[in-house]
Amino acid sequence: MPTQSAIKIAPSILSADFADFGREIQAIEAQGADWVHVDVMDGHFVPNLTFGPQLCKAIRRHIKTVMDVHLMISPVDTYIEAFAEAGADIITAHAEAGPHMHRTLQAIRATGKKAGLALNPGTPAEAAAPLLDLVDLICVMTVNPGFGGQKFLHSQIDKVRSLRAMIGGRPIHIEIDGGITPETAPLVTAAGADVLVAGSSVFSGGSVERPEIYGRNIRAIRAAVETVAV
Template sequence: MTSFDRSIKIAPSILSADFANFGQEIRAIEAQGADWVHVDVMDGHFVPNLTFGPPLVKAIRPHIKTVMDVHLMISPVDPYIDAFAEAGADVISAHLEAGPHVHRTLQAIRGAGCKAGLAINPGSGLDGVEYLLDMIDLVCVMTVNPGFGGQKFIHSQIDKVKTLRAKIGDRPIHIEIDGGITPETAPLMAAAGADVLVAGSAVFKGGSVENPEPYGANIRAIRAAAEAAR
């Protein structure tokens, strides 16, 4: 990963891509201006959906020239960290709620050579985050309940992000927002202090690998709305 900065980064979620064309879809979104590529891993247990495992992550790694941002919505998480690291993840985010020993999980992610992310569900407060700030590179604030794409944005998370931004201070920690990001909600989060915006349906709508220009228009619209709110 490149050096730390707080510029707005758009991270399209491949959960909204054409599953039969992942390689082409990834190349298309990167060519159209994506900064990171967000990979939503779900286990059908911690969240009510089942998506990708390490073999898929490994298969798409060669197509990703930017940052592979792997979000593990799984429990238990520790037994799978090395596999996702070996598959090529740059960032691995685990959930605060996924197990009793999140400190150990974050240690394991960094020990595997990846940037460590901590994901927080909408119903969780920031109490559990304070003593972890010196071990993480990213906090992913869920602005929908994890498990499905295309859900409505939960506005109560705006204040959470403002509080989190104040707690982070000058530490080099990204604030990522995952869920319901559109040109309408992106500015709310950018103003609150977020810098990485995950968007699935809002990026992929209207386009395809044969017609990728709408991806670029969608990415530019989200970025412009977010930057204007800074």
């Protein structure tokens, strides 16, 4: 079970001010963010269109922590090198995005980056079993990917628990993406998650002019998990 001090909070810039990414990133990091989560969507694999490698390259210089790039795209292999060159520290691809996930994860690691595997809500934990020796992170989608601000799917908590048991002593993060709030964060950390992606629950009410609200929101999530991550 992760300790409270090991829990990482990764605000998703999908909920930030797109016109002011540099200052938004600086603000969340100054207010306690551990990682910066970048949701890349292609309008094909998911029903939304967001960022590409050039945007990642442009914001890289503002990120002092970890650039966590989540590729919700298909095909994915042809873009791995571009996102690696853009400065991603972690590149996560979806198990559902292509037929040869071993090859995809090997390609990510070949760039020197950490490799993540994302699982949609309808994909069972068992899909990760043959890939555990190739991943550094498993991202459990607790909403259907494509949009921010969706409600948390409680059905995914058992998946987190199964993955934590499956991982055993391997140094693999379990990341949760979707619907994280002070109410849902304890549920997934108790099940074994140690990275929490939070979009609207971090950025809501704040701005680069009022960054202390980002800090208050981040601290609220941290405080919520203190009672269960021991």
